[in-house]
Amino acid sequence: MPNRIDQTFTELKSQSRKAFVSYVAGGDPDFSRSLDVLHALSEAGSDVIELGVPFSDPMADGIVNQLAADRALKAGMNTEKLLELIKEFRKTHQTPIVLFTYLNPIYAYGFTQFQADAAQAGADGILLLDLPPSEIDADSDFSQSDQLHQIHLIAPTTPPQRKETLAKSSKGFIYALSRTGVTGGHSAPSESIGAQVEEIRKITDTPVCVGFGITTPDQAAMVANLADGVIVGSAIVKTIQENADHPDVASMVGDFVTPLIESTHSV
Numbered sequence: 001m002p003n004r005i006d007q008t009f010t011e012l013k014s015q016s017r018k019a020f021v022s023y024v025a026g027g028d029p030d031f032s033r034s035l036d037v038l039h040a041l042s043e044a045g046s047d048v049i050e051l052g053v054p055f056s057d058p059m060a061d062g063i064v065n066q067l068a069a070d071r072a073l074k075a076g077m078n079t080e081k082l083l084e085l086i087k088e089f090r091k092t093h094q095t096p097i098v099l100f101t102y103l104n105p106i107y108a109y110g111f112t113q114f115q116a117d118a119a120q121a122g123a124d125g126i127l128l129l130d131l132p133p134s135e136i137d138a139d140s141d142f143s144q145s146d147q148l149h150q151i152h153l154i155a156p157t158t159p160p161q162r163k164e165t166l167a168k169s170s171k172g173f174i175y176a177l178s179r180t181g182v183t184g185g186h187s188a189p190s191e192s193i194g195a196q197v198e199e200i201r202k203i204t205d206t207p208v209c210v211g212f213g214i215t216t217p218d219q220a221a222m223v224a225n226l227a228d229g230v231i232v233g234s235a236i237v238k239t240i241q242e243n244a245d246h247p248d249v250a251s252m253v254g255d256f257v258t259p260l261i262e263s264t265h266s267v
Helices: 004-014 031-044 063-074 079-090 103-109 111-121 133-138 160-169 193-201 217-226 234-242 249-265
Strands: 019-025 048-052 097-101 125-128 174-177 208-211 229-232
Touching: 004 019, 019 031, 019 063, 019 208, 019 234, 019 249, 031 048, 031 079, 031 249, 048 063, 048 079, 063 234, 079 097, 079 103, 079 111, 097 103, 103 111, 103 125, 160 193, 174 193, 193 208, 193 217, 217 229, 217 249, 229 234, 229 249, 234 249
Parallel strands: 019 048, 019 229, 048 097, 097 125, 174 208, 208 229
Antiparallel strands: none
């Protein structure tokens, strides 16, 4: 079966449309409402969903995403339950899911076993924040799965040789950071996005999606004009945070992302 991520980007390209990628922490604010949020994101038009695997020490994340992981863990979320969440989502929706995670929880689960179980649950890709490409080559335990696309981050400060390695080995799409730093640490995307995307496109034909600092429809449209996709995470997670006690937090998330998605798709 073709990977859902590839199918999605092929379809978007045929329609001359850009991708909208949403990020949320799995299990935030709890299992049931997290599932509702995933449904809302899909039904609002998200083309890909990045689903964070809750971890107790998310050092690359800003405070908004750290608190989201904490809420999920306190609500009882763990790696096994995250896979159950994906299975429940797959009963009704086919939006591609990329697991956004640190190595620790996956290594504790068993790297090879996790990839197999995640693919069986319905995940389509994995983005490991703290696994250097050199380690993938050096340790067979970290070999890529035929079922899960490994998606890589490329930052503005990534050295040229490393950038080429990451771009050529990334499948599905490339996550290009508009700025350096932790997630949610910026109020706007960088003005150098266009040049950064063009540099990556010289190396690979893999779609390039840009994240960090995108919070408004105008910003989404600006990035969509330059890249193949727009990634919004902290702004969505903050909406969940602000409404974490509301039984229908999912509808509020849907209302928030709809204009962002419309701006992305209208470019």
